[in-house]
Amino acid sequence: MTTDTDLDDLLAALPLKSPREVYDEIEAARRAAELAPPPEATIIPMPEYPYMWPHPLGGIVRFPCALGCGWAHDEDAFEEDLEPIIVPLGGSTQDINRIFNERSLQRAAVVRGRIETAIRDHFTAAHPGREIPAREAR
Incomplete structure (x- = not known):
């Protein structure tokens, strides 16, 4: 025991x-x-974490080209969200939970859109006519 x-x-x-x-x-x-529904497909490749804490660039998440051409898109995972979060005075824990959940979903959509746009722009410029490889999102 x-x-x-x-x-x-x-x-x-x-x-x-x-x-x-x-x-x-x-x-x-x-x-x-x-x-269960089949998993969604995404054009975002598996991320790499080139720098580990306590390196000054420890929050960088790198998304390399799926074709291995050497290009990569970097995102700063520690980048601050500049828009303030407004929580009503006297809000219940459910209200606060809802506000933070909505904010995280909104921020995730913005980051995902930024990464997908960078990947599409790269394929248009560097690999014209090539289809962007998709993978199963998890």
Whole structure:
């Protein structure tokens, strides 16, 4: 067991699942995966992280050309969002959660658009007529 006797007591109090219950859970997960929509495709290649903290450029995320020509688009992951976040006084935790979630989705869409535009511009200039390779987004 563990070195924490309180945790041992809690674990001992939990009911053990039967093999049938475990199988049913696995089957339910498999069926849910079959019904899930197919993953989206993206033209954004897998990122590289050329500099690690504490390097001054530690927040740089690099998206290289999928054809390996040496070109890459760099994004600063630590770049500040200059638009202020407005939270109402007396707002509930649900309101604050919603505001931050909406803001993160908005910022992600802007960053994704900037990366996709850079990739499209690169392919237009450096690889005219070539289709941009897509990969499964995760």
